[in-house]
Amino acid sequence: MKKIKNLLRENIKSLVKYSSARDEFSDKAVVFLDANENPFNNGLNRYPDPLQRELKKHIGFIKGIPTKNILLGNGSDEVLDIIIRAFCEPGKDNIILTPPTYGMYKVLADINNVEVRNAFLNIDFNLNIERIEKLKDENTKLIILCSPNNPTGNSLNKNDIEYLLKNLNCMVVIDEAYIDFSDDESRIKGLGDYPNLIVSQTLSKAWGLAALRLGICFASEYLISVFNKIKAPYNVNLLSQQKAIEMLSDVETFKNNLIKIKKEKTKLKEKLILLPFVEKVFPSNSNFWLIKVTNANELYNYLIDNGIVIRNRSKMHGCDNCLRISVGTPGENEKLISTMKKYKL
Ligand SMILES: Cc1ncc(COP(=O)(O)O)c(C=O)c1O
Known part of the structure; x- marks a missing residue:
């Protein structure tokens, strides 16, 4: 060295x-x-x-x-x-x-x-x-x-x-x-x-x-x-x-919030994989999911039109049709999923 x-x-x-x-x-x-x-x-x-x-x-x-x-x-x-x-x-x-x-x-x-x-x-x-x-x-x-x-x-x-x-x-x-x-x-x-x-x-x-x-x-x-x-x-x-x-x-609050985010993260994944246009949810050790969908640009724009901002990562190397979704509050995650459910392929 x-x-x-x-x-x-x-x-x-x-x-x-x-x-x-x-x-x-x-x-x-x-x-x-x-x-x-x-x-x-x-x-x-x-x-x-x-x-x-x-x-x-x-x-x-x-x-x-x-x-x-x-x-x-x-x-x-x-x-x-x-x-x-x-x-x-x-x-x-x-x-x-x-x-x-x-x-x-x-x-x-x-x-x-x-x-x-x-x-x-x-x-x-x-x-x-x-x-x-x-x-x-x-x-x-x-x-x-x-x-x-x-x-x-x-x-x-x-x-x-x-x-x-x-x-x-x-x-x-x-x-x-x-x-x-x-x-x-x-x-x-x-x-x-x-x-x-x-x-x-x-x-x-x-x-x-x-x-x-x-x-x-x-x-x-x-x-x-x-x-x-x-x-x-x-x-x-x-x-x-x-x-x-x-x-x-206040380490206690920090730890409690972490537990809540992790729980929400699991729940969010369970709902995401059931959506017909979600092809893959990549493994994650963070507070977001990278998902592969049938048409990332279209879904991204649809969510924007409905007031929901996620991150379109589909131009990045190895991330064709991939979107990144941060884990939000229970209410935010619910709104995301219910909006996604209404998305027509
Ligand atoms: C991997 C990574 N590093 C650093 C940062 C930026 O962190 P900070 O807010 O401390 O500048 C981000 C923000 O999204 C990130 O994803």
């Missing part, structure tokens, strides 16, 4: 980070005249903690990971952007993606002018290791895997991931946005074994906090210190930090 440091961009290795007032303040300070803030207290007049220390303590406790291995971002989209910017020299380096997968990876690479190489998933939506190894060259800095995968819903094979971590000689990023819905073990416990492992998670899905915009990156202490140099100083606002702490303190 190449030294991780050698995979980073030269300018990032030598980057001197912006040092903000709140990075440096001493616990003893009582007067803050350092940041040109408005002095009148309205609860939001001071810049927030740039390192979100209190919130990280809560996340670290729940996940069983030390806070020094955690970076928080404005959604995991920001986390993924920071990772690409840390490793990939625009116009020179490349990343490997495994479509069909989450669309933002390519958008982030395109924004950063980083070449994308596609190692399409096999027909069963698992990794094509041979193709990944063929695509990899000395300018490949990372591979981004999504497990459970969006839009297919399945978890990637554990042994394949293990193989890539051991043999691919580049960074392996695993996006675990949907991990709380699955029975799989998160990869975060492997951080000590694999210096090239980065795991991203989010509070947007199972924790029900999409509007807060809170993404979590788990990586080695060294990499977290590098990512901290890249992120905007105050990337997570105070209200998000406070609300996240409040919600993370």
